[in-house]
Amino acid sequence: MKITAIETIPYSIPYLKPLRFASGEVRSAEHVLVQVHTDEGLVGVADAPPRPFTYGETQQSVIGVIEKIFAPQLTGLDVFAREQVHARLHRTVGNPAAKSAVDMALWDIAGQALSQPVTQLLGGYTDRMRVSHMLGFDAPERMAEEAERIRDTYGITTFKVKVGRRPITLDLDVCRALRETLGDEAELYVDGNRGWTASESAVALRALEPVGITLAEELCPADDVLGRRWLVRQSTVPFVADESATTPAEVTRSLLDGAATAISVKTARTGFTQSQRVLFQCEGMGAEVVMGNQIDGQLGTVCTVAFGAAYAAASRRAGELSNFLDMSDDLLTEPVTIADGTLAVRDLPGLGVAIDSDKLTRYRQDR
Structure with missing residues (x-):
């Protein structure tokens, strides 16, 4: 063909x-x-x-x-x-x-x-993934209200919190408000999109220990080589490389150089073929992976869950699969549905979309 x-x-x-x-x-x-x-x-x-x-x-x-x-x-x-x-x-x-x-x-x-569904061709490990929802910048009370609504409506209990503002107390207050609102059963992790310096990030990580975050992603630039390495060594949670590790070679360098201890896999960035190579590298080097979100619509979300559910390592953590909820509309004839905090893969040939x-x-x- x-x-x-x-x-x-x-x-x-x-x-x-x-x-x-x-x-x-x-x-x-x-x-x-x-x-x-x-x-x-x-x-x-x-x-x-x-x-x-x-x-x-x-x-x-x-x-x-x-x-x-x-x-x-x-x-x-x-x-x-x-x-x-x-x-x-x-x-x-x-x-x-x-x-x-x-x-x-x-x-x-x-x-x-x-x-055959694509997820079966890739690996066929499971038929669904737990969902993580990404929270963008806003006032602490509004971010807490959004998280509570998402939890109550969709059953999602894992949240990725965008941080990286100055002063850092803005984002610390957000994380504390989320913990107070959601209770101990919610999982919270943070993503700085390189917004802080290494020293600011270190202060933030220490202040967030009582909040109980589970991951820290791209808090400071990877180009700040010594500062990033210094920060990752003292992090008490896995430190995730995302936009600083966009190819298999960059993933290898990040892990060997001490710039990260975990990797975000985004099918929008590495497709299915390159994502396989990144995932297998991480497994071989003992690094965790998170299925990330490139602010995808529903079609992109279908791709992410198809890949993530195909492998044990990729489905272990909740995947970032819900930000299409922020869109006013979409292109698929059959909408993506989140229920009980999970998203199922489509049991149809190919991606199963129209x-x-x-x-x-x-x-x-x-x-």
Whole structure:
């Protein structure tokens, strides 16, 4: 089965409220829907969420690199020739969301062709994951109210708290308010998006010990090599590398250099094929993984849970699977549903999704 065309469709869906964090702010999902067409009529889909403040990609750059470089290189290749596909993709530097969307769309086609869910092709460990919800910057009382609402509505009891503001007391007060509101049964962990210095992060970690956080992610820049290493050595919880470890090589360096003790895996950044390599590296080196969220819509969430549920190591912790709840609408004909704090994988061939053509027409930006 041969690739005949790769289609890119930019779209924009507003958020109900902006998601704010130390490195940026998102008010709408300005993503690119990627559709890979084949000579047997099967079409694979995936979502590319550009994050210019983290990876430098934009809607225009995703469309440009796929249409001008990737599509001409991949057209005519066999869908199952995965190593050939990736060899050609990696001739081009960067562009992680664009590459990942192409990869996941090809896995979607493979699942459809074999009448198997992608999660079964990947590993098939379990049929669902526990869900973690990400809380963006706001006043302590409003963040606590949101967490309480999410817990009561969806049964979610794990929360990732965005930190990295100055003064650090703003975020310390948030974490204390969340613990007071949610009680001891809730799991809390923090993500600084590189907003603090190493010394500020060390102060914050000591102050958060009574709160009982379980992970600390990217509190300070990894480029601050000595400071980051000094901070990670004294951390009493796993220290997660996310945007500082975006390739298998960066993951290896982060773990060996002492810049992290755990890794965030994001299918929007490493697709399914590269995410496998990152996960297996972490298992071999004894590092925990967390299934992260690139502020995904429902299609991206389906991809994340398909990968995370496929492996014991990836499903051990709650995955960041709920931030599509902040979007005002979505493109899938069958919405993603969170119940009792978990999200089930779809027991359908491929990714098991269909795009609502009317909604795509409403939100697309190229017409």
